[in-house]
Amino acid sequence: MSSQLLERLNSVQVAAVTAPPGHLLILAGAGSGKTRVLTHRIAWLLANDLAKANSILAVTFTNKAAHEMRHRLQQVAPYDVRHLWIGTFHSIAHRLLRIHWQAAGLLETFQIIDSDDQYRLVRRVLVQLNLDEKHWPPRQAQWFINAQKEVGLRAAEVEDEHDAFRRTQIRIYSAYEALCASTSSVDFAELLLRVHELWRNSPEILAHYQTRFTHLLVDEFQDTNAIQYAWIRQLAGVNTDVMVVGDDDQAIYGWRGALAENLAQFLKDYSNVTTICLEQNYRSTQTILHAANAVIAKNSDRLGKELWTEEEEGEAISLYAAFDEHDEARFIRGCIQKASSQGVAYSAMAILYRSNAQSRVLEEILLEANIQYRIYGGLRFFDRAEIRDALAYLRLLYNVNDDTAFERIVNQPPRGIGDKTLQQLRDVARDNALSLWQAARKLLEERALASRASTAINHFIELIVALQPIVQQTQIDSMLEQILQRCELYSFYKKDRTEKGLAKVENLDELVNVAKEFNPDANTDLPPLAAFLAQAVLDSGEKEAAIGEEAVQLMTLHSAKGLEFPVVFMCGLEEGLFPHYLSVNEGDGLAEERRLCYVGMTRAMKKLYLSYAQSRQLHGRSERKQASRFLSEIPKQYLKKERLSSTFTPRINTSEYGFHLGDRVRHPLFGEGTILAFEGSGDHARVQVQFVDFEKGTKWLVCSFAKLQTL
DNA sequence: ACGTCTACCGTTTTT
DNA sequence: CGGTAGACGT
Numbered sequence: 012m013s014s015q016l017l018e019r020l021n022s023v024q025v026a027a028v029t030a031p032p033g034h035l036l037i038l039a040g041a042g043s044g045k046t047r048v049l050t051h052r053i054a055w056l057l058a059n060d061l062a063k064a065n066s067i068l069a070v071t072f073t074n075k076a077a078h079e080m081r082h083r084l085q086q087v088a089p090y091d092v093r094h095l096w097i098g099t100f101h102s103i104a105h106r107l108l109r110i111h112w113q114a115a116g117l118l119e120t121f122q123i124i125d126s127d128d129q130y131r132l133v134r135r136v137l138v139q140l141n142l143d144e145k146h147w148p149p150r151q152a153q154w155f156i157n158a159q160k161e162v163g164l165r166a167a168e169v170e171d172e173h174d175a176f177r178r179t180q181i182r183i184y185s186a187y188e189a190l191c192a193s194t195s196s197v198d199f200a201e202l203l204l205r206v207h208e209l210w211r212n213s214p215e216i217l218a219h220y221q222t223r224f225t226h227l228l229v230d231e232f233q234d235t236n237a238i239q240y241a242w243i244r245q246l247a248g249v250n251t252d253v254m255v256v257g258d259d260d261q262a263i264y265g266w267r268g269a270l271a272e273n274l275a276q277f278l279k280d281y282s283n284v285t286t287i288c289l290e291q292n293y294r295s296t297q298t299i300l301h302a303a304n305a306v307i308a309k310n311s312d313r314l315g316k317e318l319w320t321e322e323e324e325g326e327a328i329s330l331y332a333a334f335d336e337h338d339e340a341r342f343i344r345g346c347i348q349k350a351s352s353q354g355v356a357y358s359a360m361a362i363l364y365r366s367n368a369q370s371r372v373l374e375e376i377l378l379e380a381n382i383q384y385r386i387y388g389g390l391r392f393f394d395r396a397e398i399r400d401a402l403a404y405l406r407l408l409y410n411v412n413d414d415t416a417f418e419r420i421v422n423q424p425p426r427g428i429g430d431k432t433l434q435q436l437r438d439v440a441r442d443n444a445l446s447l448w449q450a451a452r453k454l455l456e457e458r459a460l461a462s463r464a465s466t467a468i469n470h471f472i473e474l475i476v477a478l479q480p481i482v483q484q485t486q487i488d489s490m491l492e493q494i495l496q497r498c499e500l501y502s503f504y505k506k507d508r509t510e511k512g513l514a515k516v517e518n519l520d521e522l523v524n525v526a527k528e529f530n531p532d533a534n535t536d537l538p539p540l541a542a543f544l545a546q547a548v549l550d551s552g553e554k555e556a557a558i559g560e561e562a563v564q565l566m567t568l569h570s571a572k573g574l575e576f577p578v579v580f581m582c583g584l585e586e587g588l589f590p591h592y593l594s595v596n597e598g599d600g601l602a603e604e605r606r607l608c609y610v611g612m613t614r615a616m617k618k619l620y621l622s623y624a625q626s627r628q629l630h631g632r633s634e635r636k637q638a639s640r641f642l643s644e645i646p647k648q649y650l651k652k653e654r655l656s657s658t659f660t661p662r663i664n665t666s667e668y669g670f671h672l673g674d675r676v677r678h679p680l681f682g683e684g685t686i687l688a689f690e691g692s693g694d695h696a697r698v699q700v701q702f703v704d705f706e707k708g709t710k711w712l713v714c715s716f717a718k719l720q721t722l
Numbered sequence: 723a724c725g726t727c728t729a730c731c732g733t734t735t736t737t
Numbered sequence: 738c739g740g741t742a743g744a745c746g747t
Contacts, residue, residue: 073736101737125737199737234736267735366733371739388735425723549737569734591733607734630732631738 042294160200221248232257296325412446424503
């Protein structure tokens with residue numbers, strides 16, 4: 012078994028998988044078989060009786076990574092791996108808090124809130140504190156709170172540094188803490204902080220897990236923030252072997268609090284660490300790797316690692332200097348069509364960009380060319396308003412004191428409970444330390460409401476009470492169906508006959524489907540409804556492209572991390588956009604942008620296209636752009652220029668003929684081409700056209716003579 | 723309670 | 738330019 016396990020690994024991977032007891036730091040370059048090493052390591056430990064299944068804890072950053080690890084482990088381990096503790100920091104924290112809710116100072120029914128719910132709570136706090144949203148943007152306060160939690164600080168522990176701004180932020184944080192406590196809400200950062208405090212305050216609980224987990228494995232270690240690392244340090248007891256896997260060159264989440272320095276810190280904090288570098292890449296051609304290595308080499312303070320491959324040299328990297336974003340999109344479209352005609356599947360191609368706004372032009376061009384595409388990111392399933400409404404009903408039924416849920420659906424569908432009534436409820440709730448639900452009951456009993464409002468509130472309360480028996484059932488899908496019917500959310504959205512309304516009803520149906528297919532982790536001890544609700548918050552519901560789905564993949568460079576595609580287009584390589592102008596001035600900003608560039612390039616297996624636009628519409632105006640500095644960091648020998656970048660000429664309207672620079676035109680003899688330059692006027696007006704057909708090259712044509720047709 | 727108008731803003735994002 | 742959030746009017 013064991014030798015079979017090692018068969019398809021290279022010698023460095025074998026060294027990592029079979030490393031003797033002790034701590035391990037694996038520096039795993041892009042495409043070097045990181046997940047493979049992690050899963051084989053676990054399988055190795057189990058197969059050689061070096062660890063019991065329940066003494067292994069594997070932590071990942073995303074649910075997708077956790078699922079993948081479990082799935083791939085199952086392929087190499089000859090027994091059921093469903094009971095292994097594999098999960099994200101957050102899901103594991105959630106699990107621990109569900110077990111130790113009492114010791115953690117929570118109510119048994121505590122609810123996880125996502126950042127949107129958190130934002131609403133922060134705004135409520137601002138109203139409470141009489142702070143003007145213009146002066147104290149809720150986003151900023153939310154950011155402040157999360158940043159403090161991420162370094163392990165409670166409001167009472169944050170220093171104001173005699174700074175008025177900080178003092179107010181701390182006041183907001185403090186009031187937010189109180190609101191979370193009274194509504195039993197736990198935000199994402201709170202999950203981690205609570206567990207951290209639980210372990211700090213309950214040594215016997217910590218000792219239990221320290222003894223239990225003899226092996227702790229952490230994926231994407233460069234993405235861990237301060238509290239996550241503190242967590243690892245706490246949990247790793249004297250008998251725990253820690254294995255961290257990461258790549259400082261792929262640290263692209265510094266702006267979110269991730270500390271790639273944790274990699275170096277790990278070496279300082281732990282003695283007898285074996286460091287192993289996985290540098291053989293199994294993904295890309297030599298050309299792509301050499302180019303990517305050259306770019307990342309411009310960063311200083313690297314741990315030092317250089318990818319190599321046994322793959323062939325491969326094709327040169329294509330570089331296209333477009334006139335504008337439309338021209339760029341058309342170039343990409345052309346390449347996709349060509350590749351497709353040569354048998355490359357759409358799903359083997361990905362277009363990567365720095366910011367989401369760039370996707371629109373690409374979409375338009377792909378749509379027009381009838382090329383199927385799929386965009387990652389954007390609004391996720393569980394973030395849709397109708398889905399959140401439906402889930403809020405479940406949440407309120409699970410726990411009537413869930414204020415976040417109460418606020419969301421008390422008047423959804425509209426039942427005559429307006430802002431005034433709601434504000435009355437909020438005031439009473441705050442003054443009497445009650446939940447909104449309790450406040451509503453109190454006001455009803457005291458007959459303190461206006462008659463209209465009273466009837467409406469009463470109606471709502473009766474509805475919820477009547478629905479409550481339903482959540483005792485075990486089938487979540489049928490539970491959902493009944494609730495959606497009786498709370499009239501269904502009929503409310505069905506009234507909307509527009510396309511949007513239709514989509515909402517479809518989404519609600521899809522939610523029932525999701526519930527039907529929901530099967531909680533084998534190792535969760537939660538009641539099904541609680542498990543379902545937690546999953547809805549903790550799992551974005553972002554699915555990978557279905558197998559066989561024939562669509563070009565569009566996504567940001569950030570969301571491309573961890574993925575690979577035979578053909579990759581990286582577009583918008585312009586100063587100001589990539590590297591982004593807001594990053595350039597930050598401390599590590601430029602280096603992080605460069606890592607992002609490295610991540611993007613190393614997604615490509617066979618062929619990489621790079622492009623930039625010399626002019627781009629931004630915020631409604633056309634801006635001149637210079638090629639990204641990253642392009643000049645790629646040695647020329649790896650690049651093939653698809654079109655010489657010409658000196659930029661402002662977009663002139665050659666009015667008589669209606670041509671624009673960068674326009675696509677067709678010539679009866681030479682075929683399709685792009686207008687590169689323009690000179691003269693009247694009968695002498697000439698345009699320079701670069702034809703798609705390389706043999707035709709670039710030609711100057713007299714407009715009045717050549718029968719050019721705009722496309 | 724809902725539609726229309728206006729002001730504002732504009733990286734990356736998982737949990 | 739295009740989306741969104743809030744104000745304002747019906």
